[in-house]
Amino acid sequence: MTSNTEQLELKDVVVSFNGFHALNGLDFSVNEGELRCLIGPNGAGKTTALDIICGKTKATSGVVKFETTDLTNLQEHQIAREGIGRKFQIPSVFQDMTVKENLEVAYCKNNKVLSNLFKFKLGKEEEGLEKLAELVNLQDHLDVIAGHLSHGQTQWLEIALLVAQNPKLILMDEPTAGMTRQETHKTAELFLRLKEKHTLVVVEHDMGFVKEIGDVISVMHQGKMLAEGTASEIEQNKEVQEAYLGSAGITNA
Amino acid sequence: MSAVIEKESELTINTGAKRFGNTTSQVITYALVCAAIFLVPSIIDDAYLLNKFSTYLIMGMLAIALSLSWGYAGILNLGQALSFGLGSYCMAMTLKLRTVPVHTGSEGLPDFMVWNNVETLPLIWQPFHSFTFAVLAGIFIPVLFSMLLGWFMFKGRVTGVYVAIITLAVLVVVNLLIIDQQRITGGFNGITDLATLEVFGFEFDAYGSSAYYLIAIFLTICLFLALAITKSKTGKIFQAIRDHEDRVRYFGYDVANYQVFAIGASAAIAGLAGMLYTIVMEFASPTFLGVKISLSIVIWCAVGGRHSLLGSMLGAIIIVGMQGSLSESETFLETWTLVMGFVFVIVVLFMPKGLAGAVESLILKIKSRNQE
Numbered sequence: 001m002t003s004n005t006e007q008l009e010l011k012d013v014v015v016s017f018n019g020f021h022a023l024n025g026l027d028f029s030v031n032e033g034e035l036r037c038l039i040g041p042n043g044a045g046k047t048t049a050l051d052i053i054c055g056k057t058k059a060t061s062g063v064v065k066f067e068t069t070d071l072t073n074l075q076e077h078q079i080a081r082e083g084i085g086r087k088f089q090i091p092s093v094f095q096d097m098t099v100k101e102n103l104e105v106a107y108c109k110n111n112k113v114l115s116n117l118f119k120f121k122l123g124k125e126e127e128g129l130e131k132l133a134e135l136v137n138l139q140d141h142l143d144v145i146a147g148h149l150s151h152g153q154t155q156w157l158e159i160a161l162l163v164a165q166n167p168k169l170i171l172m173d174e175p176t177a178g179m180t181r182q183e184t185h186k187t188a189e190l191f192l193r194l195k196e197k198h199t200l201v202v203v204e205h206d207m208g209f210v211k212e213i214g215d216v217i218s219v220m221h222q223g224k225m226l227a228e229g230t231a232s233e234i235e236q237n238k239e240v241q242e243a244y245l246g247s248a249g250i251t252n253a
Numbered sequence: 254m255s256a257v258i259e260k261e262s263e264l265t266i267n268t269g270a271k272r273f274g275n276t277t278s279q280v281i282t283y284a285l286v287c288a289a290i291f292l293v294p295s296i297i298d299d300a301y302l303l304n305k306f307s308t309y310l311i312m313g314m315l316a317i318a319l320s321l322s323w324g325y326a327g328i329l330n331l332g333q334a335l336s337f338g339l340g341s342y343c344m345a346m347t348l349k350l351r352t353v354p355v356h357t358g359s360e361g362l363p364d365f366m367v368w369n370n371v372e373t374l375p376l377i378w379q380p381f382h383s384f385t386f387a388v389l390a391g392i393f394i395p396v397l398f399s400m401l402l403g404w405f406m407f408k409g410r411v412t413g414v415y416v417a418i419i420t421l422a423v424l425v426v427v428n429l430l431i432i433d434q435q436r437i438t439g440g441f442n443g444i445t446d447l448a449t450l451e452v453f454g455f456e457f458d459a460y461g462s463s464a465y466y467l468i469a470i471f472l473t474i475c476l477f478l479a480l481a482i483t484k485s486k487t488g489k490i491f492q493a494i495r496d497h498e499d500r501v502r503y504f505g506y507d508v509a510n511y512q513v514f515a516i517g518a519s520a521a522i523a524g525l526a527g528m529l530y531t532i533v534m535e536f537a538s539p540t541f542l543g544v545k546i547s548l549s550i551v552i553w554c555a556v557g558g559r560h561s562l563l564g565s566m567l568g569a570i571i572i573v574g575m576q577g578s579l580s581e582s583e584t585f586l587e588t589w590t591l592v593m594g595f596v597f598v599i600v601v602l603f604m605p606k607g608l609a610g611a612v613e614s615l616i617l618k619i620k621s622r623n624q625e
Contacts, residue, residue, distance in 0.1 A: 054503060056499075075502075076499075076502040076503055077502050077503075077504075077505050077506055077507050077508070080502070080503050080504055080505035081505040085503070085504075086503045088500075092497045092499075092500045094492065094493045094496045094497060094500075095496060096492065096496060096560075097489065097492060097493070097496075098271075098272055101489055104486065104489060105486075105489050105490055105493045105501070105504070106504055108504045108505045108506060111504075111505050111506045111507065113487055113510050113511055113514045114487075114514075116485060116486040116487040116490065117482065117485050117486075117487040117514075118485065119485055119486040119487075120481075120484055120485055120486075143271055143272065144271065145271065145272060161504075165504050165505070
């Protein structure tokens, strides 16, 4: 699955907010089919890195390339259409709509206003969407209004929304935040299944979770890439230990 | 003990978590209300009262229009009266040109132009000799104007309260322009002394049941078309945009296109309502494009329940009806605005989802009690 074709490439990306450099010459590349974890101390620029990729923030300088497309000047919806999906830190499902309606909106193969105006029933995709609900254990909640789901279920629904969108690359910002141990474990399993069809970049604090899912871990510090490698390589890396100094060490970060 | 608690919590999930009603029951409810509206002329024989009821229905159409853009797509358009007014002027212009020569000046000039020393019919008035053109203009001028304004706003990512401010400001500007261009628009007085609408030899007298039925038919069409929009996938995307505009963008939807469509569809209904209003009022006036009516629509939707097309429509009919009867009753002659204000406060405080929301939760309560 993991091929050696580079799918995403960030080169020397600088983002500056009124002189503050959130990203300071970030180089970052991910291969197709990879599940990459992105970690780093608070303020390292992890979320900003995701923002740059999905178009929420524009780079001050540098190159962002997805496959053969330059993303630098594209708008959010155009980047999404290239095949990039994003899950935000704060769950943002559509609270007043049912789980099924949420999935229906996320399934965006056709994004034209007028053709969607004459679409009243789910077509062939219905089965797929129901399977998707099964994947995240929401098959019995299809008609429940999303605002009534538990926190863990909301997170899962959001993951399902991403999959419904069927992007090539999925960006996740702290997907296990606020989850119980059990839910976190289930999420890890889910990610390993997603890896079969999608490339994933996951920003995460929970080292246990990272070890469970990650092949290669990238560590960011002060807007730059500090180190890359397997979990054990990272934990023994002197620079990484220094970066985390002051917080209680990488394992508990 | 724990089993009891479990059962109770299940119950709360059943009542609160599922969507209220299904599409079929909704369509039936809507149809019943429309049928009731059609029955009114057979009960009421008073021409003056029927004319008043006609105006209430038109206000109902305006509320449907705002419910679609505000309640569903999250666009608080405070300039809804702009579309309404443009529609009403289009109808007034064509009806003015159809008045019998007695009411017009030399060479078929409308009377107010003669008083303003206008010598030839202005270019902008020429095409209104055609009734078909006027009807199309009454819908498409507001639609195009709103969509153009919407395009600038939404491509520029203007959201929330700024949309309200811009639309309100544009309304005021157009209103001033119409008052200022007295030679063409009749200024403060508007366009009065209109011919009675006659289509295919059929007369729509403002005080007859024919005009009432005409309005009831268009109200029904608009209500069900709007309902169809909200039930389509586009309608669901509207609601998604209302709740999380940014999130929708990251799915690959061009949010601005959806918002432009929403504001355009809403303007079409408002423009149509404006044309009908001219027919029953028998004049067009700059007050139709007023801030007052624009803000009133918001109140009707808030009271009726902006998330419900039917609720908003009934909200408009009830409030305008109450205003009408209160301001004419001798007891409340002086105090009717106070009474109305009191009603608004009560509704906003105790029914945040409006009358529609209150009725929904009441029915749900009765249902769950019956299940027990």
